Amino acid sequence: MSVLIIAESENNALKRNAAEVASYGVALASKLNASCTAITFHASNAAELGQYGITKIAHISNVPSHFDAYAQANAISAYATQNKVTHIVIGSSADAKFLAPLLAAKLNAGYAPNVVALPDELSPLTVKRTAFTNKAFAHTQLLAACNIIGVGNNSFGVIENEVNCTVDEIEATHTASNLEQISIEKITGKATIADADVVVSGGRGLKGPENWHLIESLAEILDAATACSKPVSDMGWRSHDEHVGQTGKPVSTNLYIAIGISGAIQHLAGVNSSKVKVVINNDPEAPFFKAADYGVVGDAFEVVPELIQKLKAFKALS
Amino acid sequence: MNILVCISHVPDTTSKIHFIEDNTAFESRDVQYVINPNDEFGLTRAIWFKEKQGAEVHVIHVGTPKADPTLRKCLAIGADKAFRINTPALDGTSVAQELAAFVRNNPYDLIIAGRESIDYNGAMVPGMLAALLDIPFVPNCVGLEIDASTAVAEREIDGGREKLKGSLPIVIGGQKGLVEESDLRIPNMRGIMQARQKPFEVIPPLEAAAATEDVKFEKPAKKAEVKLVPADDLDQLIELLHKEANVL
Ligand SMILES: Cc1cc2nc3c(=O)[nH]c(=O)nc-3n(C[C@H](O)[C@H](O)[C@H](O)COP(=O)(O)OP(=O)(O)OC[C@H]3O[C@@H](n4cnc5c(N)ncnc54)[C@H](O)[C@@H]3O)c2cc1C
Ligand SMILES: Nc1ncnc2c1ncn2[C@@H]1O[C@H](COP(=O)(O)O)[C@@H](O)[C@H]1O
Numbered sequence: 001m002s003v004l005i006i007a008e009s010e011n012n013a014l015k016r017n018a019a020e021v022a023s024y025g026v027a028l029a030s031k032l033n034a035s036c037t038a039i040t041f042h043a044s045n046a047a048e049l050g051q052y053g054i055t056k057i058a059h060i061s062n063v064p065s066h067f068d069a070y071a072q073a074n075a076i077s078a079y080a081t082q083n084k085v086t087h088i089v090i091g092s093s094a095d096a097k098f099l100a101p102l103l104a105a106k107l108n109a110g111y112a113p114n115v116v117a118l119p120d121e122l123s124p125l126t127v128k129r130t131a132f133t134n135k136a137f138a139h140t141q142l143l144a145a146c147n148i149i150g151v152g153n154n155s156f157g158v159i160e161n162e163v164n165c166t167v168d169e170i171e172a173t174h175t176a177s178n179l180e181q182i183s184i185e186k187i188t189g190k191a192t193i194a195d196a197d198v199v200v201s202g203g204r205g206l207k208g209p210e211n212w213h214l215i216e217s218l219a220e221i222l223d224a225a226t227a228c229s230k231p232v233s234d235m236g237w238r239s240h241d242e243h244v245g246q247t248g249k250p251v252s253t254n255l256y257i258a259i260g261i262s263g264a265i266q267h268l269a270g271v272n273s274s275k276v277k278v279v280i281n282n283d284p285e286a287p288f289f290k291a292a293d294y295g296v297v298g299d300a301f302e303v304v305p306e307l308i309q310k311l312k313a314f315k316a317l318s
Numbered sequence: 319m320n321i322l323v324c325i326s327h328v329p330d331t332t333s334k335i336h337f338i339e340d341n342t343a344f345e346s347r348d349v350q351y352v353i354n355p356n357d358e359f360g361l362t363r364a365i366w367f368k369e370k371q372g373a374e375v376h377v378i379h380v381g382t383p384k385a386d387p388t389l390r391k392c393l394a395i396g397a398d399k400a401f402r403i404n405t406p407a408l409d410g411t412s413v414a415q416e417l418a419a420f421v422r423n424n425p426y427d428l429i430i431a432g433r434e435s436i437d438y439n440g441a442m443v444p445g446m447l448a449a450l451l452d453i454p455f456v457p458n459c460v461g462l463e464i465d466a467s468t469a470v471a472e473r474e475i476d477g478g479r480e481k482l483k484g485s486l487p488i489v490i491g492g493q494k495g496l497v498e499e500s501d502l503r504i505p506n507m508r509g510i511m512q513a514r515q516k517p518f519e520v521i522p523p524l525e526a527a528a529a530t531e532d533v534k535f536e537k538p539a540k541k542a543e544v545k546l547v548p549a550d551d552l553d554q555l556i557e558l559l560h561k562e563a564n565v566l
Contacts, residue, residue: 101445110529135335139534178454182481192477255565276563298549
């Protein structure tokens with residue numbers, strides 16, 4: 001048996017989620033008594049995965065330097081076949097979810113996305129994953145000879161376990177792409193909903209786009225990404241990219257702060273898997289309080305500025 | 319231009335989720351089923367191409383007759399023909415295999431599926447289908463233009479967008495952004511009447527094997543009561559987040 005983890009990279013460096021995926025892969029390999037290798041593309045700091053217990057890295061650089069799902073899927077499936085890989089561990093980023101189904105089809109592998117823990121059972125391999133947009137969990141058996149586990153963001157955590165790590169340069173044989181990149185726009189220097197530890201989200205209770213400085217200032221102090229409810233993006237107060245919930249982006253962070261959001265079932269479904277939820281709403285009957293860990297019943301226009309001041313003081317001290 | 323839209327049939331977003339038979343099966347009684355919202359955006363874009371650029375739009379579902387009203391609704395909205403591959407949808411792999419076999423026999427220029435089904439949240443059928451057919455694939459698609467031979471598609475990435483170009487045929491995993499909510503159509507009387515005349519074919523399955531099986535379901539543990547902090551004592555909130563929840 002042999003475990004392969006896919007460590008994502010960007011701008012020639014590992015992405016943040018690589019640490020969690022590596023931690024999961026190492027823990028899985030030790031349960032299986034199997035070897036564990038990481039495969040990565042264009043990551044000059046690949047060896048840093050040694051901090052999470054990875055001893056061996058297959059590094060590929062003869063594919064396009066930007067993320068190219070087709071070229072990467074071909075390279076990974078060739079490597080997995082050659083090395084008789086039985087378990088592949090991948091993340092839950094937009095790129096990972098692009099790559100995993102391509103790989104699954106190429107390798108005739110089983111694939112379970114949004115997995116939240118190490119397998120319940122190793123044979124048949126059974127994993128717990130979210131389903132029904134976080135309204136439930138499914139325990140899924142993976143029945144193929146090679147199986148792919150997609151680890152949910154922030155669901156397993158990072159385990160530090162420093163070891164010596166060697167990086168082997170591998171040549172991919174099939175390097176063509178079937179898509180041409182025309183352009184890429186990416187917010188830089190700001191946390192994104194997908195990889196932030198904290199997300200600050202605003203709803204219709206904020207009354208209008210002119211009040212979003214409250215959400216942005218709070219997010220800035222917390223190094224958080226900003227998000228919003230669906231009506232807010234429908235009305236054009238915020239861009240569609242910020243819409244979270246069942247029909248928007250899923251949020252699975254350590255801390256989700258909802259301000260002036262009522263907590264409709266479709267909103268909750270998309271954010272429920274966040275670890276800690278804080279709600280600020282002036283209506284004590286707002287359904288979100290039932291789904292929250294901490295709540296403040298109060299007017300956002302008073303509570304948020306005060307919270308910003310207090311957090312500034314707290315950050316200055318710590 | 320021939321467009322195929324893959325339709326999954328899912329519980330309405332307001333549905334309460336329950337399980338039966340010792341938590342091994344989803345309780346579908348009293349659940350209202352709808353077109354998967356991501357697929358509805360894709361179907362609406364396909365109909366837009368039909369009206370603006372000329373295209374024939376077909377819809378397909380892998381599943382049981384339970385989904386027939388959903389497919390009829392697609393016809394009432396403007397699709398020209400519906401297919402149902404007559405076999406229960408076992409998992410993403412088997413559905414993708416069934417769809418791939420169909421497309422090999424009936425080629426299309428553009429295949430639009432949804433980003434993911436909102437019930438089992440696989441986000442895998444369209445990518446698998448593209449890989450099986452060895453054609454390009456663009457997931458999380460929020461913008462799509464086509465001409466006779468190429469597609470330019472924009473996909474949402476974490477914190478931004480990427481614009482990609484590929485030659486037809488291509489598979490798209492669509493979502494809101496392909497069209498806006500206000501572009502979605504509600505079937506009118508005329509559409510519903512016309513739908514009755516439109517072709518609806520039931521296709522025998524390959525009976526492709528599944529690669530995964532959901533053996534048990536579980537609902538999230540009941541949440542502890544929310545801790546309310548007075549609005550005039552936010553220091554307490556910071557203290558709780560710092561010391562108790564460990565998130566600051
Ligand atoms: C098919 C479908 C899919 C959907 N998908 C999604 C989705 O993915 N994501 C999503 O978010 N929604 C989704 N919705 C919409 C959802 O049903 C709700 O309508 C929406 O979430 C409500 O947004 P909101 O909480 O911002 O607004 P509202 O429900 O209007 O709530 C505003 C809240 O602000 C509070 N408030 C008002 N003033 C203040 C103040 N001064 N200070 C503090 N609080 C204040 C109010 O008490 C209220 O609770 C979907 C709906 C459908 C039908
Ligand atoms: N049973 C099915 N029949 C036809 N298309 C499907 C089926 N299941 C999923 N799809 C398509 O694949 C997309 C992604 O589904 P999934 O991989 O299940 O999340 C859906 O939005 C549909 O377009």
